[in-house]
Amino acid sequence: MYARVENDTKGRRQVFEACAEPCAIERGMRMIGGKWTGSILWHLKDGPVRFNDLSRMIGGASKKMITERLRQLEARGLVRREVMDTAPISVQYEITDFGRTAIGFLDALRAWTESLPQDTSAP
C-alpha cells in the first residue's frame, strides 16, 4: 500500500501517496518536504496551536494550504486535531509523539540553513 486514490465531493480524482520511491531520502522528502509541511510541524513543537494562530505564524501560506497540509499530516499520524467545545468554536493542533521524532531532523535543517552566508533572517 503506497498510493491511495479517492474521489472528492465532485468526483474529481485525488491521489494521496505515501510514496513508492525506493530511495529513503526521496520518500522522506515527500513525507515532510511538501510546501509548508516542515514549517507547520516546527511551529507545533512547543505545544498545541489553534488554526488561525498557526496561520499567522506561517505568514505567506494561505488557509487552504495550511488546511491541506494539516489534513495530510493528520492522516500520516504526525499531528492530532482536536475540536474544543467553546463558542465560538476553536480547533487545536498538536504534534504527536511520532511527529516529534521528525523534529530532530528539522532542527538540523534549520541550523544548516541559518549557517548559510546570505542568511540574515529569524526563524
Next chain:
Amino acid sequence: MYARVENDTKGRRQVFEACAEPCAIERGMRMIGGKWTGSILWHLKDGPVRFNDLSRMIGGASKKMITERLRQLEARGLVRREVMDTAPISVQYEITDFGRTAIGFLDALRAWTESLPQDTSAP
C-alpha cells in the same frame, strides 16, 4: 538578492529563487527539498559520478529532471561539474565541501524514513 528572473532562449520567463521565506525550515526545504535534489546529493556522497550513471542510480527521474536539478545544485555551490576530455565525452559530477555539509541531515532524514513501519526498501 533573493529572486532572480531570467528569460530562456525563447524569451519565456524563468524564475530562480533563493527563497525569500523568512522561516529557515521553509528556506532549507526549498534549497534541498526539490524533487530528486536530495537523492542526487546523496548519491554523490561517496565520490564523483557520471551523468548516465547518476541517471541510472536514481531510477524514476527523467534525464531532464536530473539535468535541471544538477544545474541548480551547481548554481548554489553544492555540486561541481567537470567535463572529462575523453571520447566519447564524459561528464563527472562531484559534491563540493559545502554540499557535503548537507549530508548530515540528509542522513538523519534517511534514518528517520527507514525507521517507519511500512518501510521495507533499500536506500
Next chain:
DNA sequence: CAGAATCCAACCGGATACTG
C-alpha cells in the same frame, strides 16, 4: 555519452467568496 528543445497534460497553489 550528455545533454538541449519542444510539447503538453497534470498538478499546484493563490485569490476570492461563502458557511455553520
Next chain:
DNA sequence: CAGTATCCGGTTGGATTCTG
C-alpha cells in the same frame, strides 16, 4: 472561528525527438 468551494493562471515534469 475554522474552515469549504470554486475558479484559474502558472508551474512542473514526463515523453519524445534531436544533436555534437
